[in-house]
Amino acid sequence: MTVRATAEFSGTDPRTGERAPGAYVDATAAEVAAAARAARAAFLSEGDRRTFSDAALLRAVAEQIDARAAELCEAAERETGLTSARLTGEVARTTGQLRAFADVVDSGELLEPIVDAADPAATPPRPDQRRMNLPIGVVAVWGAGNFPFAFGVAGGDTAAAFAAGCPVVVKAHPSHPRTSELTAEAVHAALLSVGASSAWFSLLQGREHATGVCLATCDDVDAVAFTGSRSGGLALVRAAAERPRPIPVYAEMGAVNPTVVTPAAASARGAQIAQELGGAIVASNGQLCTKPGIIALVDDGAARALVGTLAELLAAGESQPLLDSRTKEAFVRGADELAAAPAVEVIARGAETDRPGSWQAPLLAQVAASALTSGVTQVEEVFGPAAVVAWCADEAELLKLLESLEPALAAGLYAEAEEAALHPIMVRLQRKVGRLVFDGITTGVTVGRATVHGGPFPATSIDGHTSVGMTAPRRFLRPVGFQGFPEAALPAALRRRAAS
């Protein structure tokens, strides 16, 4: 148990550098342990006899957030610098997501019931075997800095855990303590309205790394869901691996997402593609984990024209505030390193501003693909409005570049539908990412049953699941088999259904 950090903290308005409202203190180790212990006790008690419906809870959380939308957006605008329009849309996405999870719970498909009928005539005789998914226990959630709602306190991970039937302990993002606190109030009001224990959900504030490690290593925590930086995610993966009882850490850690533009596509609609890419690079000031980070083209006239247009767009791009001073520092450092990297040339930079706060302008650089495939230089994620154009001499070098890329979350592919190059490019991209987008930008993840937001390490720590969409609760479920049970004793989901 650590001594409580007595220093209060608050968010900072990235548009002005001024302190945002509210005063918060780091949760102590005892508070972390108590939250997880209470969540486990509630989980065990609900396992005996359910007193509330997961779907009703999800809908109630949506309702409470909708009722507080204006206040939540105002707080988030002060703590993140994101625009009111963007935040209003994000709240709608968040409550839509909660209600969609409620519908999926109602459908029963998360339980994945399977019934294998007995076959007494088989050799050896086959018993009646049925199985379904059960919740794994207490889920600890780390929200992302760039989506204070959709990936926040009541965002996708919390919704997925609730949908799986798991209680949640959230570690609030240190940059938006007030937004987190207000959202937690909405969740607690929802718990009350459906008759659930208040221990089913807890919020822990904390700026200190130790608070997070304390939660991830807490014996009463059964899984971790994290969205954020690679260093933050890997720290939790390591901490969890060292527990006496290891637990899964589902860390979504961002990436350098590739977008490929084939010569045919560049020739057919280069100007439009440049517009789309330019918009995707600066949307939310580049602070989206599916932002195009590297744009691969075969060097020809059409591609040069496309990149010329893109460079003009970004050079004309205005400064926007980054989320917080840490994000700004990381962006400045990343941009400097990119500019200084061997064989890399900056070809566009938007106008800087000397306003206080975290304002930063867009950046576009270029590099020869051969410098990347030969290892002369490496491109790492620059979180913010920056991207790199990689010039390939020909299609063979483009394929070689794609083979050498570090795995990412999403890949864009601007090509013509009938192009011969389409298949070899797709094969290489699908080995590297969780989601391929044809003829469109990778940003803007639609939440549905087919959604995949994940990818091979280091994009995520576990690539067998998605962190967004209706199958995300699978992360917090485990299958349990029932052999030879009398019909009446089986869980309802295994009783109702005919043999499948």
Place this chain on the structure above:
Amino acid sequence: MTVRATAEFSGTDPRTGERAPGAYVDATAAEVAAAARAARAAFLSEGDRRTFSDAALLRAVAEQIDARAAELCEAAERETGLTSARLTGEVARTTGQLRAFADVVDSGELLEPIVDAADPAATPPRPDQRRMNLPIGVVAVWGAGNFPFAFGVAGGDTAAAFAAGCPVVVKAHPSHPRTSELTAEAVHAALLSVGASSAWFSLLQGREHATGVCLATCDDVDAVAFTGSRSGGLALVRAAAERPRPIPVYAEMGAVNPTVVTPAAASARGAQIAQELGGAIVASNGQLCTKPGIIALVDDGAARALVGTLAELLAAGESQPLLDSRTKEAFVRGADELAAAPAVEVIARGAETDRPGSWQAPLLAQVAASALTSGVTQVEEVFGPAAVVAWCADEAELLKLLESLEPALAAGLYAEAEEAALHPIMVRLQRKVGRLVFDGITTGVTVGRATVHGGPFPATSIDGHTSVGMTAPRRFLRPVGFQGFPEAALPAALRRRAAS
């Protein structure tokens, strides 16, 4: 790279202590790396254009094993001491399993295709999103000592990996190098018959711990499947966690499996239950990972009579050979520790023999449940023909005991169908295991779609999946999403189907 161990080794006949045929040497680090590198190259090449069918490969392996069944059983009998009847049955289970996986591959269900149609009228407009599972890459398999075929070189894990479309590198169990080599010959003949690269499957011999760690930490390996001891499994979990690129380790590590007999069941059919439990404890000389390890009863006359019958059966049980000298040493040590544990009393011991080899007789002990729940004593897995009876004063103590148990693979539940105690016992057991069996023994896992062979840590390292049955390939698959692609460019599985 280590220097090749020049010392040759072979198996040992546990029935006689004599050296079994064959002479093998540990694979060198260079050989381990070369096998994994070749497997990756084959995987990448197949990703471009498939040259063989996974289902055809699975069926061909089954055919080649069937053709060599007599030779394989003879080799395994010499290296494991298991009976010819048991081994013949296990070969049939193994080839049946391979063919069942082939049927599942043909069904397409492993791909879990999902199609979300576009909705241009939605706000924001929903794109066409589709997803399916793709193979993750090279799977390294550690076979179990107790199932030289069903969990061996071409056992469930290899079959599951092939079904997922992944190449396999097997680390042979050190106790049956010849059985492993002969099985690998069957797999290679199958690869040849379907036109697959011989690099799609490799066998590595090795007694040394270093050979295994070398494989698990090899950069070209993408997942590990292990069946064996807790110490062996945890060593691989730790080794994989320390890689620069962490990979999943699916370790099935055995357990102390609980069986509960309620007073009503003991009263209604105590003698029959004693017969069933006695058979399950000594089947394959107790060397089954689902063997009942702890039998929980409420102390009354019927339960005493049941345990009396069980003790008589085990005391009359003959010595049988254990798998190898290491298993024998562990059993002797485990039995001694059990007998010496506080509050534990040995109540039956079969007749020992002084034959050379690994012969050991059954053992039954008893303990008061209060000694377990209070932490006075602990029961650990004794791999071999041993079990412990836990006496509970009443149903409340039985429930408390179940809450205190370490998680396991399977739980037995002898109860009456209408009994009030059934629900609270089920709820506690389903938190602790992957599979509950009503009114029957936990040994004998039927391979089907509803099969769950897994359980919370420490029974397995990752409890979100099963290591046996038709959904086991999910461990080696990851979802990939395709957004906005033209129909003709999509993988066939996403093209053929209507919107789901």
